[in-house]
Amino acid sequence: MKKGTSFLLAGALVLSVGGYGVADAYDVVPGFLTLTPPPADPVAYPALSVPAPAASATPEVKADAKAGDLQSAVDTFAANSRALGSRVAVMIRDVSSGTVLAQRDADTAYTTASSVKILPAAAALLALGESATLPTRVMFNGMDTLTLVGSGNMRLTADDLAKLATDAAAGLHFADVNSVALRVDDSVFTGPTWAPGWGDLDRPWIQPVMGLGVNSGKSDGSRADGDPALAAGGIFAARLKDAGITVTGTSRGKVGADDVLMASHESETVQRLVSHTLKGSDNTTSEATARLVARSRGEEGTFDAGRAAVLAQLADAGFELGDTSLADSCGLSSGTKVSARLLTDIVAAAASGKKPELAPLIASMPVSHLDGTLRTRLADSPGLVRAKTGTLVTAISLSGVLESEGRQFAFSILAPEVQEGNFQQARKELDAFIATLARLGT
Structure with missing residues (x-):
């Protein structure tokens, strides 16, 4: 760097990154999350009403008004279902x-x-x-090295990286720096990127879980990246070149303690991350989300820490975990086991307003015959069900909220012993039962 570059760099930073630097805590002390208010959300999709936590004028519901009919329907459903297998759990x-x-x-x-x-x-x-976001930062060592630093956002876009590159390049040019080495720091997550219980058949459904990535680890929109963090670095390097900066090499490495901020990008909010994950059933972002929970609790960003942190967070909130066992945090593993009661309890707490922090959970679920993984299902109950689907070769599930004539019912249905090859018919049986519940709820 030419003599006096450090003085020029200070001015470059003011000119090139002042727009984000002043407003965000990371401009001075790099951290993990920011609570900077995100841009206003678009008009919300029509959703089930979520009561406020305060008392309201909701008509009293008699405890036994529908219990007999519903219990009879559940017993008949479990006894007569063929494709669903011999075990059916319901709440x-x-x-x-x-x-x-x-x-x-x-x-x-x-x-x-x-x-x-x-x-x-x-x-x-x-x-x-729900309003927390994840920063992706570009840091400079003052001489010849930029570092792209992730904090768990695997939903970056190519446009996000292009904007980071443009902003960083402006500061470098002002400081008369035209050539840099590039490091990619994804150390926010550590340990294996692939869970022990996943096999080769699972590879099309999940990408390596890393501290940053583009499009959930499919940077070209279709093929899985072998190394999502370095793939993101490659895109960033290409955009730096477009902006007139020569990149002499790209490698994985940690940001220096004295590096200064050159550019920053804030991710979508946690609420939007949750919505993306649930509506599209994104396995990669679900696993990344578990690791984010671990990091927020001061733990390592590993698979094991993520699973443990999720359960600890729910227990801290008062949920009874029972015999819950998480072999992963996305459901690809048949060793991941949860009760219908726990799933129903979480959904009910979100829908009732008893846990107002969970209210976005309901709006984030697929809507029957309208969007997400329920877009082509439950044609007899369009818009009346918001629920998370689950499908493996030998297990299916559906957990969420059903609305009928102004009443809401939280439910979970688990069928863990579907015979191989029968899951399509099992889905039909489950959907027919949901239609029955909708009629009985009126």
């Missing part, structure tokens, strides 16, 4: 009163498939808050 709770209206084997933890994504989503809302 149905009235959201307003909290009364359990029907249940069957609800306390046993079973293979849950993707319904388990409700757990890390809820834990993230509790631990981080």
Whole structure:
């Protein structure tokens, strides 16, 4: 660097990054999360009403008004279902009163498939808050090295990286620096990027979980990146070149303690991350979310720490975990087992307003016959069900909220012993049962 560059750099930073630097805590002390208010959300999708935590004029619901009919329907459903297999666990709770209206084997933890994504989503809302965002920063050592620093955002876009590169390049040019080495620091997450229980058949459904990535680890929109963090670094390096900065090499490395901020990007909010994860059943972001919960609790960003942190956060919030066992945080593993009671309890707490931090959970779930993984399902109940789906070769599930004539019912249905090859028919049986519940709820 030419003599006097350090003085020029200070001016460059003011000119190139002052827009973000002043408003965010990370401009002075690099950290993990920021609570900077995000831009206003677009008009919300029509959603089920979520009561405020304060008392309201909700009509009193008689505890036994529908319990007999619903319990009979549950028993008949479990006894007559063929494709669903011999074990079916169910719980149905009235959201307003909290009364359990029907249940069957609800306390046993079973293979849950993707319904388990409700757990890390809820834990993230509790631990981080719905408005929290994740910064991706570009740091400069004052001489010849830039570092792209992730904090757990695997939902970066190519445009995000292009803007970071443009802003960083402006500061470098002002400081008369035209060539740098690039480091990628994804050390916010550590340990294995692949869970022990996942096999080769799971590889199309999840990408390596790292501290930063583009499009959930599919930077080209379709193929999985072997190393999502370095793939993001490659895109960033290419955009630096477009902005007139030569990149002499890209490698993984940690940011220096004395490096200064050159550019920063704030992610979507945790609420939007949760919505993306639940509606599209994104396995990669669900696993990343669990690690974010661990980091927020002062733990390492590993698979093991993520699973433990999710359960600890829920227990701290008062949920009874029972025999819950998380082999992963996305549901790909058949060793991940949760009870219908725990899933229903979390959903009911979110829908009732008893846990106001969880209110975004309901709006984040797929809507029957409208969007997400329920877009083509439950045609007889369009818009009346918000629920997280779950599908493995030998297990299916559905957990969420059903609205019928102004009443809301939280429910969870687990079928952990579907015969291989029968999951499509099992889905039809489950959806027919949901239609029955909608009729009985009126």
